[in-house]
Amino acid sequence: MDNVMTLWYGSGLYNLSLGQAVMIGVGLLLLWLAMVKKFEPLLLVPIGFGGILANIPEAGLALSAAEQAVHMGTADVLQQMAEALNVALPSGESLEAWRQSIATVLEDGASPALTRAANDVAMDAGYAHGMLYQFYRVAIASGVAPLVIFMGVGGLTDFGPLLANPRTLFLGAAAQFGIFATLMGAVVLTNVGWMDFTLTQAAAIGIIGGADGPTSIYVSSILAPELLGAIAVASYSYMALVPLIQPPIMRRLTTRRERSIVMTQLRPVSQREKIVFPLMLLLLVVLFLPDAAPLLGMFCFGNLMRECGVVERLSSTSQNALINIVTIFLGLSVGSKLMADRFLAVETLGILGLGMVAFAIGTACGILMAKLLNLISKTPINPLIGSAGVSAVPMAARVSNKVGLESNPHNFLLMHAMGPNVAGVIGSAVAAGVMIKYLG
Amino acid sequence: MQDDLLSEGLTLMTLGMGFVFVFLTLLVLTTSLMSWIIRRYFPQLHPQPQSQVQAQPRADTDLATPSPMEDTTLMAVIGAAVHRHRKRRR
Numbered sequence: 001m002d003n004v005m006t007l008w009y010g011s012g013l014y015n016l017s018l019g020q021a022v023m024i025g026v027g028l029l030l031l032w033l034a035m036v037k038k039f040e041p042l043l044l045v046p047i048g049f050g051g052i053l054a055n056i057p058e059a060g061l062a063l064s065a066a067e068q069a070v071h072m073g074t075a076d077v078l079q080q081m082a083e084a085l086n087v088a089l090p091s092g093e094s095l096e097a098w099r100q101s102i103a104t105v106l107e108d109g110a111s112p113a114l115t116r117a118a119n120d121v122a123m124d125a126g127y128a129h130g131m132l133y134q135f136y137r138v139a140i141a142s143g144v145a146p147l148v149i150f151m152g153v154g155g156l157t158d159f160g161p162l163l164a165n166p167r168t169l170f171l172g173a174a175a176q177f178g179i180f181a182t183l184m185g186a187v188v189l190t191n192v193g194w195m196d197f198t199l200t201q202a203a204a205i206g207i208i209g210g211a212d213g214p215t216s217i218y219v220s221s222i223l224a225p226e227l228l229g230a231i232a233v234a235s236y237s238y239m240a241l242v243p244l245i246q247p248p249i250m251r252r253l254t255t256r257r258e259r260s261i262v263m264t265q266l267r268p269v270s271q272r273e274k275i276v277f278p279l280m281l282l283l284l285v286v287l288f289l290p291d292a293a294p295l296l297g298m299f300c301f302g303n304l305m306r307e308c309g310v311v312e313r314l315s316s317t318s319q320n321a322l323i324n325i326v327t328i329f330l331g332l333s334v335g336s337k338l339m340a341d342r343f344l345a346v347e348t349l350g351i352l353g354l355g356m357v358a359f360a361i362g363t364a365c366g367i368l369m370a371k372l373l374n375l376i377s378k379t380p381i382n383p384l385i386g387s388a389g390v391s392a393v394p395m396a397a398r399v400s401n402k403v404g405l406e407s408n409p410h411n412f413l414l415m416h417a418m419g420p421n422v423a424g425v426i427g428s429a430v431a432a433g434v435m436i437k438y439l440g
Numbered sequence: 441m442q443d444d445l446l447s448e449g450l451t452l453m454t455l456g457m458g459f460v461f462v463f464l465t466l467l468v469l470t471t472s473l474m475s476w477i478i479r480r481y482f483p484q485l486h487p488q489p490q491s492q493v494q495a496q497p498r499a500d501t502d503l504a505t506p507s508p509m510e511d512t513t514l515m516a517v518i519g520a521a522v523h524r525h526r527k528r529r530r
Contacts, residue, residue, distance in 0.1 A: 166471040173464040180453040187449035199448050270484040273475050280474055284467060289459075423464070430463050434456040 015057035019340025026338065027051035030233070039240035043213065043331050047233065050335015054132055061130040062336035066115065068130070069122035070102045077125045078102060084117040085110055132336035135329050140221050140228070145330040146214035147298045152323030153214065153425070154302025155315050157393070159277050161419040164266035167373060168385070168416075172423025174369030175389030176431045178209030178362025182354050195350045200224055203435045205351050208235045209358025210428030211242070211392040217334065218295060219432045222440055229337030230348040234355035242395045243402075245356070246363050246387050250403050253367045254383045258374075260408035261382040263416050271307065278303040281426070285433075291440070292433025299429065362390040366420065388417040391424035 008014055030048030034041040054062035060071065069077055078098050082089045087105050089098050106118065119129075129137075139145035162168060183206035189195040190202070197205065204224035207216040208231060216235040220228045238245070251259075278300035285296045305315040337343075370386030384404050388396040397417035404413040 163471065163475060166468045166475070169464045169468045169471075170461075173461050176460050177457060180457050183456075184449050184453055187445055191443075191446050199445060199452070202449065203452065269475075270478065272478050272482055272484055276474055276478065277471065280470055281467065284463070284470065288463060288466070426467070427460055427464060430460050431456055434459050435452070438452055438455065 010058065012057045017057065017340065019344050020055040020057055023055040023338055023340045023343060024052050026343070027055070027335070033237065033240075037240075040236045042327055043236050043334075044240075046328055046331020047236070047335045047338070050132060050332040051229075051338035052335075053332075054336045054339050059130070062132040062136070062339055063130045064119060064133050065122040065127040065129050066106060066118040067103070069118075069125055069127045070099055070106065073122070073125060073127070077122070080121045080125070081118050084121045085114050130336075132332060136333040136336045139326070139329040139333045140217065141225070143218060143221060143294065145326050145333070146218035146221070147294055148318075148326045149214040149323055149330065150218075150295055150429075151298040151302035152319045152326075153393070154278070154299040154304075155306045155319035157299075157303055157306075157422050157425070158418070159274055159303065159307075159422060160269045161266055161415050162422050163269045163273050163277060165416070165419050167377070167381075168419030169423040169426070170373060171366050171369050171386045171389040171420035172391075172425075172427040173389075174386070175362040175366035175420070175424055176210065176427045177365040178358040178360075178390060179206045179428065179431050181361045182206040182209045182358035185354050185357055186350070189350060189354075195347055197347070197350075198224075200439045201227055203439055204231055205354055206358065207231075207428070207432060207435065208238065208351070208355040209362050209390070210424075210431060211235070211239055211359065211362065211390040211396070212425060212428045213239065215295060215391075215428050215432050217330070219435060222436055225337075226342060227347070227351065229334060229339075229343050230351045231355075232334040233338070234352050238355050238359050239392050239395065242359070242390075242392050243399050245359050246396065246399050247403050249360055249363045250367060250384055250387050250400075253364060254371075256407055258371070258383050259404060259406075260411060261380050262408070262411050263382055263385075263413070264379060266415060271309070274307040275304070278307070289430060289433045289437070291437040292429050295429040295432060296426070299425070359390060363387045366390065366424075382411075382413055382416065385413055385417040385420055389420040389424045389427070391421065391428055393421050393425060394418065396424070397421040 027048045027050075030044050030051060033039040034044035034048060053059075058072075060068045063071070066081065069081060073081070075095060075098070078095070079089060081102055082098070085102065085105050087102055089101065106115065110118070183202045186195070186197045186202035186205050187199065190197045200223040204216075204220040204227055207219045210216060213232070213236050217228065217232050220231045224231075282297060282300045285292050285300075302315075302318055305311050305318065366386035366389030367383050368386070369389070370381050370383040374381050374383065382404060384400045385397075388400045390396055397414055397420075400417035401412060401414040404411050
């Protein structure tokens with residue numbers, strides 16, 4: 001009978017907490033969105049599945065060795081860990097109270113040295129880091145995965161339309177206002193007392209407005225790792241929602257005549273210009289914003305490999321095989337941050353709401369900027385391509401094209417919209433650099 | 441403390457947005473300059489890359505599917521060579 005009871009106490013059903021059940025539901029919801037609604041399936045499938053794995057009771061896949069030891073260790077192990085962490089364990093209290101006090105110290109961020117010591121104690125006692133925890137350390141905490149993905153994105157990017165019409169860079173700049181407006185939104189919500197964000201957290205939330213998955217993961221891994229799960233989920237689901245969020249705003253802000261403006265044919269761009277551009281962008285980053293160097297450096301590198309034409313093999317690996325491999329681990333690692341105690345909070349709702357606002361404001365600012373450029377310059381710009389300034393390559397450009405075709409079935413804006421679209425990628429990376437510089 | 445947060449947020453917003461604009465304006469200027477210099481002093485003959493691209497597949501198709509005309513001359517040449525080779529061995 002005792003053995004049966006041991007099995008029962010070790011079973012998932014016995015240990016399943018309400019939060020974990022809800023989070024497994026959230027994981028299933030993400031999978032459903034990916035499979036049925038086709039929301040960025042390449043990312044939401046790994047994220048959703050990782051989320052389910054992270055919430056399996058007792059398995060502790062997303063926990064470090066120390067956290068597992070706190071959860072399951074004997075009194076002896078707990079005492080050793082308390083020693084390593086400099087926590088006083090009042091004698092005479094229950095084991096549960098001990099677990100609680102050590103866990104809070106671990107979660108509230110003991111210094112790296114102490115955390116390492118605690119992990120060492122736990123490993124000596126036979127506990128190991130969970131699988132997803134390892135993935136997270138290697139892929140995201142080190143910053144590697146978003147950067148490698150950015151290299152692949154650079155390889156997939158054609159700067160031709162941007163070089164043919166450099167003014168579209170202004171549209172990419174204007175759309176970044178969404179980032180900073182959202183930051184202010186988060187700060188105001190805190191000020192009113194509805195939510196509780198620090199300035200760094202507010203900055204990480206704002207980056208959702210950049211509509212650039214790797215950038216927002218990179219920034220939040222540096223500024224606010226505790227919010228990473230919610231931020232990544234919000235930013236990828238809104239990228240999938242671009243075709244729903246943007247068109248109403250675009251129609252509201254433009255007249256029918258503006259929407260049917262035909263733009264002049266783009267000039268052909270020579271290969272030399274395309275080769276020099278990434279080098280020149282890198283030089284500007286070196287001179288003015290070294291903090292954006294990891295992101296834009298990898299981006300330029302990927303693009304240079306594509307354009308220089310002598311490293312075909314490296315270029316095709318970085319934009320196909322490598323980006324796919326890294327995406328798998330990035331998704332699973334993000335999933336590991338979907339743990340009940342961190343994800344199920346009012347703040348997550350705030351992040352989801354603010355992300356939506358960020359998108360809307362970015363879209364509106366891009367369009368208004370295009371209208372402004374139209375007033376100033378002689379060559380006409382169709383304001384619809386302004387909305388492509390929020391990155392979300394190439395979805396946002398396709399939306400511009402589609403809304404343009406509604407007003408004038410012979411007006412193809414896709415190539416014109418690719419200019420602001422890649423400008424948006426550069427713009428959000430620059431904004432990320434500024435945030436990291438200011439707050440990091 | 442709370443007002444501090446608000447003013448910090450405002451600072452970051454103006455600073456960040458300002459910097460994004462300055463940086464991208466610089467990028468517009470340097471890009472235009474770069475394009476102008478390259479088109480003025482290092483022009484690339486536009487047909488050149490195109491002809492390279494076209495030349496490659498044409499060389500391939502030559503081997504794979506020769507036109508009938510070339511085919512007959514090719515057969516004649518091969519035939520003559522084989523004939524000569526056999527003659528010499530005898």
